[in-house]
Amino acid sequence: MSVTARIAIGWLYLVLCGCMAPEGYEPHVPEGDPRQGREVLAELECGVCHVIPGVPGARGRVGPALADYKRNVYIAGRYPNDPDILTRFVRDAPSMSPDTAMPAIEMSEAQARDIAAYLYSL
Amino acid sequence: MPSWIHKPSWVHKPTRKIVLLVTGAIALVLFGALGAAVVLLSGAYSTAATTQHFKITHRLLDAGLRYSVRASASDIQAPILDEPHKYEQGAACYRLHCAQCHGAPGIAPDEEGRGMLPIASNLAQSAREWPAEWLYYVTKKGVRMSGMPAWEFRMSEESLWSTVAFLTRLPSLTRAEYAQLSQYSAQLECESAEGAEMQASEDRTKIVFRQYACHSCHRIEGVVGPKSYVGPALVEWSHRKYLAGTLPNNEENLVRFILDPQAVRPHSLMPKLEVAPAHARQMARYLLELE
Incomplete structure (x- = not known):
């Protein structure tokens, strides 16, 4: 593709997206730090089971891919996807959904908030 | 070419004419696309169900539906429909699945059916004007962008034809006759698509x-x-x-x-x-x- 064509397409894309109505809901995790969250996700090796954009090596296929997470309506097929619930779920999934394959993972409340904040930033 | 026909000057320059025509056509298409983009992105096109199509658009869509259904239904052959057990079972299907939007003799469509755009056809009229094969095709396949679902996934093949059998009688039913038939059919079931033939592709x-x-x-x-x-x-x-x-x-x-x-x-x-x-x-x- 020629440079001109690329520029034209890029320009058109910008114009169209610029005019698009916004998608709406942006969940916000109070005191959650998305940057920290990304590091915690890498540290705890969440990528063994999940595809997580931005986390190196996170290409697991055991659990669902976590791209576009903020747009998901539900967590684990049974809870509304809301910041408080997600913060609890990432720490202790089995207590909320006993039939899930996701284990409880040791982490602090703050780390859970950071993870939730990062997932919502995707 | 006989000599008395005057040759316009461009006949000698066919390339120039083609270039002009092609450029014109491209310009027209681009202009149209630009206009469409402006209408779309400005939000000027109304998607409200209270905004009716222009009359000409409505007539064109109606005609398009008829031509499409005629072509698609050309290979269909209706079985014998004028049998009481068929139209009685069809009445059961109609009461369960059709009257909500289409209404029935003396009975208005439900709330859900009233404000639809396009409005669901009154089937007493459709059945007067359309052959059974067309009715079958539309019932079976539904109508895109109209709210009419494809019933082949919800009714058995037999029930589809029973429904058509009922439809062919619909124009001749009075309010009292419909009420009677509908009441009688309340004890009958409309067979679901469970046993319908499946082709996997x-x-x-x-x-x-x-x-x-x-x-x-x-x-x-x-x-x-x-x-x-x-x-x-x-x-x-x-x-x-x-x-x-x-x-x-x-x-x-x-x-x-x-x-x-x-x-x-x-x-x-x-x-x-x-x-x-x-x-x-x-x-x-x-x-x-x-x-």
């Missing part, structure tokens, strides 16, 4: 997904639909280890879950969709082939 499977409304919650690879994030995306599905959070991902478990999600996971928000077992298997196979 990739295109057919995509239709099956859509006909159970799967794509209203799931993004499904190869199936065009809304960008829905209600349920998990069904892409690259063969790589998934688990389904519904806990079951090993294989054909038998997928079929089980599709047929009765709550039997597998009582709290799952996925509803039971009364999927015919053959359809569930078709879906499972399709998903497990997604690389």
Whole structure:
């Protein structure tokens, strides 16, 4: 593709997206730090089971891919996807959904908030 | 060319004429596309169900429907329909599935049916004017962008024809006769599509997904639909280890879950969709082939 064509397409894309109505809901995790969250996700090796954009090596296929997470309506097929619930779920999934394959993972409340904040930033 | 015909000057320069025509055509298309983009992006096009089409648009769409149905129904041959057991069973189907939007002699459509755009046809008139084969085709396949569903996924083949048998009688029924027939048919069942013949093909499977409304919650690879994030995306599905959070991902478990999600996971928000077992298997196979 020629440079001109690329520029034209890029320009058109910008114009169209610029005019698009916004998608709406942006969940916000109070005191959650998305940057920290990304590091915690890498540290705890969440990528063994999940595809997580931005986390190196996170290409697991055991659990669902976590791209576009903020747009998901539900967590684990049974809870509304809301910041408080997600913060609890990432720490202790089995207590909320006993039939899930996701284990409880040791982490602090703050780390859970950071993870939730990062997932919502995707 | 006889000598008395005056040759215009451009005859000698065919290339110039072609260049002019092509440039003009391209300019026209670009201009049209630009106009369409402006209308679309400015939000000027109303999608409200209170904004009717222009009269000419409405007439054109009507005509388009008729030509399309005529062409599609040309190979269909109606069975004998004028038999009491057929139109009586058809009356049961009509009362259960059709009267809500189409109304019936002396009976208005329900709330859901009244404000629709386009409005559902009054079938007493359709049945007067359309041959049985057309009625069958529209009932079976539905009408795109009109709200008319495809009943082949909800009614057996026999019930479809029974419904048409009832429709052919509809124009001749008085209010009292309809009430009587409808009351009598209340004891009859409209047979569901459970036993309907299934042909498995990739295109057919995509239709099956859509006909159970799967794509209203799931993004499904190869199936065009809304960008829905209600349920998990069904892409690259063969790589998934688990389904519904806990079951090993294989054909038998997928079929089980599709047929009765709550039997597998009582709290799952996925509803039971009364999927015919053959359809569930078709879906499972399709998903497990997604690389």
